[in-house]
Amino acid sequence: MADQIPITSVWLTCQRPARDQRRGRYVEETTKHPAKMLPDLAAHAINAYTAPGDLVLDPMCGSGTTLVEAARSGRDSIGVDIEASFTALAQANLALAAANGHTAWGQAVTGDARDLAALVPEGSRGQVALVLTSPPYGRRTHGVVRNAPGTGIHKRHYVYGDRSTGNLAYLGMDRLLDGWRQIVAGSMQVLKRGGVFVFTSRPIRRAPDDLIDLPGELFAAALSVGLEPVERCAAMLAAVRDGQIIHRAAVFALMAVRKARADGIPVSLVAHEDVYVLRRPRAGSGSPLGSGPSSLADAGGRTVPTGG
Ligand SMILES: C[S@@+](CC[C@H](N)C(=O)[O-])C[C@H]1O[C@@H](n2cnc3c(N)ncnc32)[C@H](O)[C@@H]1O
Numbered sequence: 004m005a006d007q008i009p010i011t012s013v014w015l016t017c018q019r020p021a022r023d024q025r026r027g028r029y030v031e032e033t034t035k036h037p038a039k040m041l042p043d044l045a046a047h048a049i050n051a052y053t054a055p056g057d058l059v060l061d062p063m064c065g066s067g068t069t070l071v072e073a074a075r076s077g078r079d080s081i082g083v084d085i086e087a088s089f090t091a092l093a094q095a096n097l098a099l100a101a102a103n104g105h106t107a108w109g110q111a112v113t114g115d116a117r118d119l120a121a122l123v124p125e126g127s128r129g130q131v132a133l134v135l136t137s138p139p140y141g142r143r144t145h146g147v148v149r150n151a152p153g154t155g156i157h158k159r160h161y162v163y164g165d166r167s168t169g170n171l172a173y174l175g176m177d178r179l180l181d182g183w184r185q186i187v188a189g190s191m192q193v194l195k196r197g198g199v200f201v202f203t204s205r206p207i208r209r210a211p212d213d214l215i216d217l218p219g220e221l222f223a224a225a226l227s228v229g230l231e232p233v234e235r236c237a238a239m240l241a242a243v244r245d246g247q248i249i250h251r252a253a254v255f256a257l258m259a260v261r262k263a264r265a266d267g268i269p270v271s272l273v274a275h276e277d278v279y280v281l282r283r284p285r286a287g288s289g290s291p292l293g294s295g296p297s298s299l300a301d302a303g304g305r306t307v308p309t310g311g
Contacts, residue, residue, distance in 0.1 A: 016044040037067040045072035057132035062116035067093025074105040082111040119189025139172035218277035228280035237275040
C-alpha cells in the first residue's frame with residue numbers, strides 16, 4: 004500500500020442527483036460515457052483552485068465535464084481523450100455551454116495523453132493553472148441501468164471505447180499505472196509553476212475480498228514524477244442530510260453489496276471518491292504539505308472540515 008495522507012475535508016458534491024446536476028447543461032448523449040465525473044465535483048475543484056480567466060486542462064476528459072464546468076466558471080479549458088467519440092461529446096457539451104451563455108474558450112482534442120505535451124497547443128504549455136482529471140477504474144462500470152417493465156434490468160454504455168486505442172481502461176493495473184505516470188509527467192510540463200493537479204479515484208474490487216487502493220497507487224505515481232502533495236479530500240457520491248448519508252448507488256452496486264454480505268464478506272456501498280490535490284513545485288519551495296493554494300472554506304460553503 005502506498006504512503007497516505009489524511010483526509011482533511013469532505014466536499015458535498017452529490018446533494019443533487021447526478022442527472023439533476025447535468026439537466027439542461029449536458030447533451031442527452033452524455034449518458035453514453037460510462038464513468039463521468041460529477042459536475043458539482045468539477046465545479047468545486049475549479050472554483051477552489053483557479054481564478055476566472057485561468058486555463059484548466061483535463062488529459063482524460065471523457066464527456067467534457069471539466070471543460071463545461073470550467074466554461075461555466077469563466078475559465079478556459081483544454082481536454083484530451085483517446086476516444087474520438089468522447090471528444091466529439093465533449094465538444095457538443097462545450098457548444099451547449101456556449102449556447103447557454105458560457106463562452107470561455109474550450110477545446111477537446113483526440114489523442115493519447117501519454118504524449119500530452121505534444122497534444123497541447125504550444126502557447127498553452129507552462130500556462131495551465133489546474134489539471135483536473137480522473138483515470139478509468141477498470142474495464143467496466145455500471146453505465147446506464149434501466150429497469151424496464153416486463154424485461155427486467157438492463158445495462159447500457161458500461162464499457163469504454165475501442166480496446167485497440169491504448170485506452171488505459173484495458174491495459175491492466177501495471178500498464179495503467181505506467182500510463183498514468185506518463186500522463187502526470189506530461190501534466191508537469193504544461194502546468195505553470197505552483198499550478199495545481201487534482202485527480203479523483205476510488206478503490207476497485209478485483210474480487211469480493213480483493214480491494215485495491217487505486218487512489219493511493221495513483222498518488223504514489225504522481226509523487227514519483229515530482230508533484231508535491233497539498234491535501235486529500237473526500238468528494239461525496241451520496242447526499243448528506245441531517246447528519247445522515249443518503250445513498251445514490253446504482254442498483255448493480257446494491258446487488259453486489261447484498262451478494263457479498265450474503266457470502267460473509269462485510270463490504271459497504273461506496274459513498275465517496277478520493278480527491279488528491281498536488282501541485283507543480285514553485286522554484287525553490289520547501290515541503291508544501293498543509294499549505295494549499297486556497298482555503299476550501301472559500302469554495303461556496305460546501306466543504307465540511309474534518310479537523311483531521
Ligand atoms: C473516468 S473517465 C473520465 C470521465 C470524465 N471526467 C467525464 O466526466 O466524462 C476516463 C477517460 O480516460 C480516457 N482515456 C483512457 N486512456 C486514455 C489515454 N491514454 N489518453 C487519453 N484519454 C484516455 C477514457 O477514454 C475515458 O474517457
